[in-house]
Amino acid sequence: xxxxxxxxxxxxxxxxxxxxxxxxxxxxxxxxxxxxxxxxxxxxxxxxxxxxxxxxxxxxxxxxxxxxxxxxxxxxxxxxxxxxxxxxxxxxxxxxxxxxxxxxxxxxxxxxxxxxxxxxxxxxxxxxxxxxxxxxxxxxxxxxxxxxxxxxxxxxxxxxxxxxxxxxxxxxxxxxxxxxxxxxxxxxxxxxxxxxxxxxxxxxxxxxxxxxxxxxxxxxxxxxxxxxxxxxxxxxxxxxxxxxxxxxxxxxxxxxxxxxxxxxxxxxxxxxxxxxxxxxxxxxxxxxxxx
Amino acid sequence: xxxxxxxxxxxxxxxxxxxxxxxxxxxxxxxxxxxxxxxxxxxxxxxxxxxxxxxxxxxxxxxxxxxxxxxxxxxxxxxxxxxxxxxxxxxxxxxxxxxxxxxxxxxxxxxxxxxxxxxxxxxxxxxxxxxxxxxxxxxxxxxxxxxxxxxxxxxxxxxxxxxxxxxxxxxxxxxxxxxxxxxxxxxxxxxxxxxxxxxxxxxxxxxxxxxxxxxxxxxxxxxxxxxxxxxxxxxxxxxxxxxxxxxxxxxxxxxxxxxxxxxxxxxxxxxxxxxxxxxxxxxxxxxxxxxxxxxxxxxxxxxxxxxxxxxxxxxxxxxxxxxxxxxxxxxxxxxxxxxxxxxxxxxxxxxxxxxxxxxxxxxxxxxxxxxxxxxxxxxxxxxxxxxxxxxxxxxxxxxxxxxxxxx
Numbered sequence: 001x002x003x004x005x006x007x008x009x010x011x012x013x014x015x016x017x018x019x020x021x022x023x024x025x026x027x028x029x030x031x032x033x034x035x036x037x038x039x040x041x042x043x044x045x046x047x048x049x050x051x052x053x054x055x056x057x058x059x060x061x062x063x064x065x066x067x068x069x070x071x072x073x074x075x076x077x078x079x080x081x082x083x084x085x086x087x088x089x090x091x092x093x094x095x096x097x098x099x100x101x102x103x104x105x106x107x108x109x110x111x112x113x114x115x116x117x118x119x120x121x122x123x124x125x126x127x128x129x130x131x132x133x134x135x136x137x138x139x140x141x142x143x144x145x146x147x148x149x150x151x152x153x154x155x156x157x158x159x160x161x162x163x164x165x166x167x168x169x170x171x172x173x174x175x176x177x178x179x180x181x182x183x184x185x186x187x188x189x190x191x192x193x194x195x196x197x198x199x200x201x202x203x204x205x206x207x208x209x210x211x212x213x214x215x216x217x218x219x220x221x222x223x224x225x226x227x228x229x230x231x232x233x234x235x236x237x238x239x240x241x242x243x244x245x246x247x248x249x250x251x252x253x254x255x256x257x258x259x260x261x262x263x264x265x266x267x268x269x270x271x272x273x274x275x276x277x278x279x280x281x282x283x284x285x286x287x288x289x290x291x
Numbered sequence: 292x293x294x295x296x297x298x299x300x301x302x303x304x305x306x307x308x309x310x311x312x313x314x315x316x317x318x319x320x321x322x323x324x325x326x327x328x329x330x331x332x333x334x335x336x337x338x339x340x341x342x343x344x345x346x347x348x349x350x351x352x353x354x355x356x357x358x359x360x361x362x363x364x365x366x367x368x369x370x371x372x373x374x375x376x377x378x379x380x381x382x383x384x385x386x387x388x389x390x391x392x393x394x395x396x397x398x399x400x401x402x403x404x405x406x407x408x409x410x411x412x413x414x415x416x417x418x419x420x421x422x423x424x425x426x427x428x429x430x431x432x433x434x435x436x437x438x439x440x441x442x443x444x445x446x447x448x449x450x451x452x453x454x455x456x457x458x459x460x461x462x463x464x465x466x467x468x469x470x471x472x473x474x475x476x477x478x479x480x481x482x483x484x485x486x487x488x489x490x491x492x493x494x495x496x497x498x499x500x501x502x503x504x505x506x507x508x509x510x511x512x513x514x515x516x517x518x519x520x521x522x523x524x525x526x527x528x529x530x531x532x533x534x535x536x537x538x539x540x541x542x543x544x545x546x547x548x549x550x551x552x553x554x555x556x557x558x559x560x561x562x563x564x565x566x567x568x569x570x571x572x573x574x575x576x577x578x579x580x581x582x583x584x585x586x587x588x589x590x591x592x593x594x595x596x597x598x599x600x601x602x603x604x605x606x607x608x609x610x611x612x613x614x615x616x617x618x619x620x621x622x623x624x625x626x627x628x629x630x631x632x633x634x635x636x637x638x639x640x641x642x643x644x645x646x647x648x649x650x651x652x653x654x655x656x657x658x659x660x661x662x663x664x665x666x667x668x669x670x671x672x673x674x675x676x677x678x679x680x681x682x683x684x685x686x687x688x689x690x691x692x693x694x695x696x697x698x
Contacts, residue, residue: 035463087664093462097409098663100594104656111649223474223590226467261485264478268471275468276456 005134007252013141013210015241015248016148017221018228020203022240023155024196025229030159030172031192032185033092034084035234038076038099039200040222041106046072046201047208047218048114054122061125065205069198076197077190084193085186103222111215118214125209140209147206151199152241159237164191172235224251224264227271233284243282356682360674364609371616376511381627383511389619390514391575394521396599396615398568400608401525403600405534406561407541408457410469413596415476416446416566418588420573422480425492425583435499439517442574443567450566454559473593480585491584494577514575521568525608528564537561569596591652598659604671613670622651 021039028036046068053064079102084095126139159165170178171185179185200222207218224247232243247267254266280286352358375386399413420442427438456468484491496505497513504513528534536557539547548554577583599618604610626647666672 035467083660083664093409094663094667096463096466097597098660100411101598101656101658101660101663104591104594105653105660108649108653108656112646112653116649226470230467261478261482265475265482268474268478272456272468272471272475275464275471276459279460279464 002134003256006136007256008249009135009137009141011248011252012245013144013248014251015228015245016145017203017206018225018244018247019148019241020151020199020206020244021222021225022229022232022244023151023237024199024203025225026232026235026237026240027155027168027192027199028196030235030237031168032095032171032189033175034099034189035096036099036196037096038103038106039196039203039225040219041103041110042072042076042197042200043204043207043222044110044215044218045075045106045204047204047213048110049201050205050208051114051119051121051213057122065202068205069201072201073194073198076200077194080190080193085189107215107219114213114215116215118212118217120212121208138210143209144206147202148241148244151202152237155195155199155237164188168192224267227267227274229281230271230274231281233281235285236281236283239281239283357675357678359678359681360671361607361609363674364613364671368609368612368616372515376508376515380507381623383507385620385623387511387514387579388623389616390511390518391572391579392596392599392619393612393615394514394518394575395569395572395596396603396611397518397521397525397608398565398570398572399596400600400611401537401568402561402565403597404605404607404611405529405541406537406558408558408561409462409466409597410453410457411466411590411593411597412453412469412472412476413569414588414590414592415473416450416569417573417576417592418476418480418583418585419446419449419566420570420575421494421577421583421588422483422492422585423570424574424577425488425494428492428494433495435497439571439574442570446570446573447563447567449570450563451559453566454562457558457562458555470590473590477585477589480588484585491582492577494581494583496581497578510579514579517571517575521571522608522612525564525568529608533557533560594659595655598655598662601662601667602658602669604669606668607671610669610671617670618655621655625651 021043024039024042025036028034049071050064050068053059053067054061059067083102084098087095087098125143128139130137130139130142159168167178167183167188170181170183171188175185203221204218207221208214211217225244228243228247229240230243231246232239232241247270250270251263251267254262258266274281353362372386372390375382375389378386395413395417398416399410402408402410423442423445424438427433427441432438432441453469453472457465460468496503497510498504499513502509504510529537536547536552539550539552540554540558540561544554573588576587580587595618599614600611601614602617603612603614662669668675
């Protein structure tokens with residue numbers, strides 16, 4: 001087992017987690033120009049709901065995952081309808097700022113209910129590990145990567161092939177014009193919030209499978225997803241996954257060569273650099289401001 | 292008009308009637324600073340003439356929309372400050388904390404309220420101040436006013452650098468850039484602390500020459516003096532063309548540039564000034580706690596600082612102070628009194644005491660969320676609404692008084 005090979009494996013797993021969170025960011029940003037700071041909060045919520053669900057081992061693993069995604073997705077959509085809808089349509093930036101508050105509320109709620117110490121999951125997936133090309137691959141890692149790839153593929157197909165995807169594109173391009181053409185921007189945004197919540201919950205589960213239900217760790221992934229999505233481009237679903245892989249690779253490299261203390265510094269310095277030189281990221285559409 | 296403000300946060304609340312009027316009124320008082328000019332000066336003179344027993348200047352001042360609100364806010368702050376100065380040690384302790392965060396809040400308000408650049412890096416600048424103070428301990432730079440000044444200078448320089456991304460974009464991207472700065476500074480501080488001072492950097496008690504300002508009233512008064520200097524500095528600067536340039540940039544950068552405002556220069560100065568004052572607040576906080584600890588200056592502190600601005604009122608410096616006092620004092624009050632109240636009501640307070648920090652964090656986040664979405668002008672906005680309602684009611688009441696019972 002070589003260190004380098006294991007680092008590559010770790011990068012892919014971590015990167016797929018960033019990608020999972022990032023998909024939600026990208027969908028939301030496309031649909032409503034809102035950058036949600038709540039994704040970390042929804043991750044946390046998903047991780048803990050999943051934790052509660054798997055306590056009694058009556059349900060299969062996949063059913064618990066689907067229930068968690070549905071619950072968090074519906075909750076996210078409801079939050080949008082009840083709290084944000086009135087303001088979000090007109091003031092995307094104010095809504096983005098307000099989601100910082102929502103994240104705090106969710107984090108506090110979870111901390112009150114479950115405490116702040118990491119909780120370990122029972123063995124929900126097989127504990128087998130595979131040894132390929134000098135890497136040790138745990139089953140949970142395969143699940144994490146598979147989840148990310150499936151979600152990203154599904155999101156891309158949704159955007160490309162379905163009427164909903166077309167509506168999202170229309171709303172992203174020109175919200176008021178698409179409203180005049182009979183597309184309900186509010187409904188599109190509600191669906192986007194629901195999907196963002198569901199994918200964030202999945203990311204939370206993915207994180208918990210690999211280590212434990214750790215509030216600090218989950219929140220960190222939610223925040224470190226920012227450099228990843230900026231790297232990929234704010235409105236690019238595929239870019240979110242790729243940005244996640246790149247960021248995770250960079251982080252692992254930094255950790256090996258410079259030490260753990262440098263990971264955050266380099267990650268966010270990278271984000272600053274991209275914001276500065278190429279705000280649209282690798283795959284995002286450049287924002288044109290008309291005066 | 293303010294309604295077309297690019298990022299929308301600083302503009303009036305959404306929905307409901309009369310909001311356009313409100314933001315226009317706010318603009319008129321805060322931007323042009325001469326509201327009495329165009330509309331109905333003569334009428335007001337007539338009013339003043341009738342009530343000759345009040346000096347004309349005072350009536351004119353009070354007739355200005357928003358003046359009562361600002362008077363109430365200012366008096367409340369002064370009263371609270373004086374009350375804290377004469378209070379018991381606990382009250383003074385809370386007061387010291389409030390004053391320090393008031394300095395930080397003023398620093399952030401330069402950037403957020405005046406120049407309209409929403410940034411999430413307040414805690415980073417406080418960390419810079421605190422750590423610089425910790426590092427100066429034991430060096431020839433340790434005697435008191437020097438660390439404060441050095442911190443302000445460092446904060447100015449870092450602020451200037453942090454303003455560079457702000458030149459390229461504002462709104463969401465600036466928010467993200469400031470978030471990155473927050474994490475970078477926080478990570479550097481944590482690394483430094485872990486490598487050299489695992490328990491945090493010790494900061495000695497405050498003393499000027501042989502005069503010890505360790506705690507209690509002397510420390511409180513010293514902090515108030517520093518606060519007053521910072522506040523007066525900002526207030527004076529904003530009275531000049533600099534303040535006007537900042538407000539122009541806030542309302543519309545394009546319009547400001549077209550009108551000949553050097554947007555690049557004044558925007559950078561807004562970042563630098565804000566950084567300098569916030570770093571000074573970090574220096575004071577290090578003296579207050581006696582320790583510079585990286586874990587204090589995390590993202591949640593940045594969020595707390597921006598919450599202060601929003602809850603107090605994003606339009607004004609007074610609002611930032613009110614917000615600082617509310618956000619700083621509320622946890623102490625809840626901690627001290629809520630348990631007693633719950634006990635008096637025969638309710639169990641154990642749930643609250645065990646989850647206190649989480650409850651506080653959740654409460655503030657919720658407040659922040661609601662204020663940003665539904666009352667972006669915060670407490671000041673609510674008072675302004677009340678004042679306007681009062682102004683509408685008063686003439687009606689006076690008429691009623693003349694024609695009603697008396698006549």
